[in-house]
Amino acid sequence: MLTPGKRVWRKLLKKQQRKRRRQKYARERDKEEALEQGIKETDPEYQAWVKQQEELEEFQRLAAERVQQDGEEEWLRREALAQRQFQLDRAKLRQQEAEVERLRAQQAKELEALQQEQRLRREHKERLAEEAAAEFEAMMQRMHEYMEDTGNRTPPSELRRVVDTHPEERLCEFFTRTNCCRYGHACTFNHKRPMLAKIILIRHFFTHPLLQGKDTSTEYANGDEHLQLTDRDLRADYDEFFKDVVGELEKFGKIINFRAVRNTLPHLRGHVFVEYAQERFALKAFINLQGRYYASKRLNVEFSNLNGWRGAICGT
Ligand SMILES: [Zn+2]
Numbered sequence: 001m002l003t004p005g006k007r008v009w010r011k012l013l014k015k016q017q018r019k020r021r022r023q024k025y026a027r028e029r030d031k032e033e034a035l036e037q038g039i040k041e042t043d044p045e046y047q048a049w050v051k052q053q054e055e056l057e058e059f060q061r062l063a064a065e066r067v068q069q070d071g072e073e074e075w076l077r078r079e080a081l082a083q084r085q086f087q088l089d090r091a092k093l094r095q096q097e098a099e100v101e102r103l104r105a106q107q108a109k110e111l112e113a114l115q116q117e118q119r120l121r122r123e124h125k126e127r128l129a130e131e132a133a134a135e136f137e138a139m140m141q142r143m144h145e146y147m148e149d150t151g152n153r154t155p156p157s158e159l160r161r162v163v164d165t166h167p168e169e170r171l172c173e174f175f176t177r178t179n180c181c182r183y184g185h186a187c188t189f190n191h192k193r194p195m196l197a198k199i200i201l202i203r204h205f206f207t208h209p210l211l212q213g214k215d216t217s218t219e220y221a222n223g224d225e226h227l228q229l230t231d232r233d234l235r236a237d238y239d240e241f242f243k244d245v246v247g248e249l250e251k252f253g254k255i256i257n258f259r260a261v262r263n264t265l266p267h268l269r270g271h272v273f274v275e276y277a278q279e280r281f282a283l284k285a286f287i288n289l290q291g292r293y294y295a296s297k298r299l300n301v302e303f304s305n306l307n308g309w310r311g312a313i314c315g316t
Pocket of ligand 1: 191
């Protein structure tokens with residue numbers, strides 16, 4: 001180890017001296033402070049000041065605490081309020097949703113009820129149509145059986161009916177006598193029309209210029225061709241018509257009477273009554289002649305319950 005030089009020694013020494021001096025000062029200062037402190041602590045004025053300081057600090061601490069607490073309370077209040085509002089909003093929303101759902105369900109129910117009703121109505125209508133079709137089919141079948149039957153089977157009950165056009169009114173004299181009323185369907189008196197009879201009436205079947213009424217007849221007579229029609233012409237034309245037509249009508253069954261109305265009155269002109277031996281023949285003729293044409297005129301056929309010929313027919 002090297003021995004330090006004199007300068008170094010001196011330097012160290014001085015340093016130690018400074019240190020010792022500083023320590024001494026410090027000790028003295030502490031002593032003075034302690035002394036001073038001791039004096040202060042025993043001084044009532046100082047004591048009062050210290051106490052005041054402590055109280056002030058405590059007050060400030062409490063005040064700060066209060067402020068913080070108030071803040072927290074305020075925050076909690078707001079939070080609670082927000083929660084409450086949220087719950088209210090949610091409840092309201094749920095209520096609205098429930099209302100919408102209720103309305104939707106109600107509408108669906110009403111729609112279903114409506115559809116159900118429509119379906120039932122449609123089914124009912126279809127059933128009625130089917131029943132009517134079946135009934136009609138059955139009637140046609142019975143009519144067919146009745147027509148084709150060679151025995152003495154009675155006609156279907158549907159055809160036994162007589163239709164009254166005005167049941168509450170008295171009988172129409174014209175219709176009862178001739179089966180042809182000039183007022184037709186517009187007549188206010190009662191027409192008794194059978195659904196089935198041995199006699200069929202074919203309206204305006206026989207047409208002839210001499211039956212067209214006076215005016216037409218005159219026109220013919222004074223025409224360019226100087227055509228003079230006489231009763232003999234009428235007779236001849238009628239015979240031809242008779243031969244032609246009876247040949248056709250006999251195909252449906254035996255005819256026991258054939259009369260044409262020789263009357264120029266517009267509602268009676270050219271009517272032909274055909275009486276068959278049996279109702280079934282008349283029915284066959286009625287069904288087969290419906291919608292057929294003769295001399296480019298559509299045939300108008302109905303059943304007739306005419307009792308006597310004399311009242312209806314003026315000559316043959
Ligand atoms: Zn009448």
